[in-house]
Amino acid sequence: AQKVTQAQTEISVVEKEDVTLDCVYETRDTTYYLFWYKQPPSGELVFLIRRNSFDEQNEISGRYSWNFQKSTSSFNFTITASQVVDSAVYFCALSEARANDMRFGAGTRLTVKP
Amino acid sequence: ETGVTQTPRHLVMGMTNKKSLKCEQHLGHNAMYWYKQSAKKPLELMFVYNFKEQTENNSVPSRFSPECPNSSHLFLHLHTLQPEDSALYLCASSQGPGLAGLNEQFFGPGTRLTVL
Numbered sequence: 468a469q470k471v472t473q474a475q476t477e478i479s480v481v482e483k484e485d486v487t488l489d490c491v492y493e494t495r496d497t498t499y500y501l502f503w504y505k506q507p508p509s510g511e512l513v514f515l516i517r518r519n520s521f522d523e524q525n526e527i528s529g530r531y532s533w534n535f536q537k538s539t540s541s542f543n544f545t546i547t548a549s550q551v552v553d554s555a556v557y558f559c560a561l562s563e564a565r566a567n568d569m570r571f572g573a574g575t576r577l578t579v580k581p
Numbered sequence: 582e583t584g585v586t587q588t589p590r591h592l593v594m595g596m597t598n599k600k601s602l603k604c605e606q607h608l609g610h611n612a613m614y615w616y617k618q619s620a621k622k623p624l625e626l627m628f629v630y631n632f633k634e635q636t637e638n639n640s641v642p643s644r645f646s647p648e649c650p651n652s653s654h655l656f657l658h659l660h661t662l663q664p665e666d667s668a669l670y671l672c673a674s675s676q677g678p679g680l681a682g683l684n685e686q687f688f689g690p691g692t693r694l695t696v697l
Contacts, residue, residue: 512671
């Protein structure tokens with residue numbers, strides 16, 4: 468069975484601080500996909516990144532970076548120089564290649580204070 | 582319209598009412614999903630449709646009845662709901678479930694449902 472754990476329920480930082488959101492997953496499949504979504508107060512989930520299980524190369528996109536480590540089954544997300552607009556709930560998700568669905572973690576609520 | 586749209590955005594209904602939520606995707610996708618997001622709970626997958634056929638039903642009570650007339654439209658019919666059914670209902674679509682690299686789901690803005 469697939470499972471995603473986001474142990475941090477809420478994080479609060481001050482603007483310009485760096486913050487890392489943790490994600491640990493469980494799966495028996497060798498082929499799977501990991502995702503991060505952002506849910507701002509408007510409610511709509513916004514796709515941020517997809518990573519397949521064969522690509523452990525870390526990725527950087529502007530102030531966002533992702534660290535995928537299969538050895539620890541983790542897919543952590545770091546925001547550098549956080550901004551107030553980064554305040555949202557962030558979800559990590561896992562989809563196995565043969566599955567019909569996507570399993571989400573409980574989400575981490577990030578608050579960035581000015 | 583682009584992406585995934587949902588109507589209505591907000592809905593208040595009594596326990597004896599019958600209402601329907603509508604989802605439409607303009608992305609040419611073949612799979613559509615209903616999720617329930619309650620306060621303090623993870624996103625719960627309710628139903629999955631692949632090429633208009635229901636492929637998943639995660640033990641959802643029968644008072645929720647999905648309908649997928651075509652690959653672009655998905656409905657959730659509601660009847661005799663309970664107050665605990667109050668939640669944000671999110672619709673999503675993807676190009677195809679279970680296909681390598683195509684599992685990315687695009688979400689609509691959701692319908693905020695309140696059951697009195």
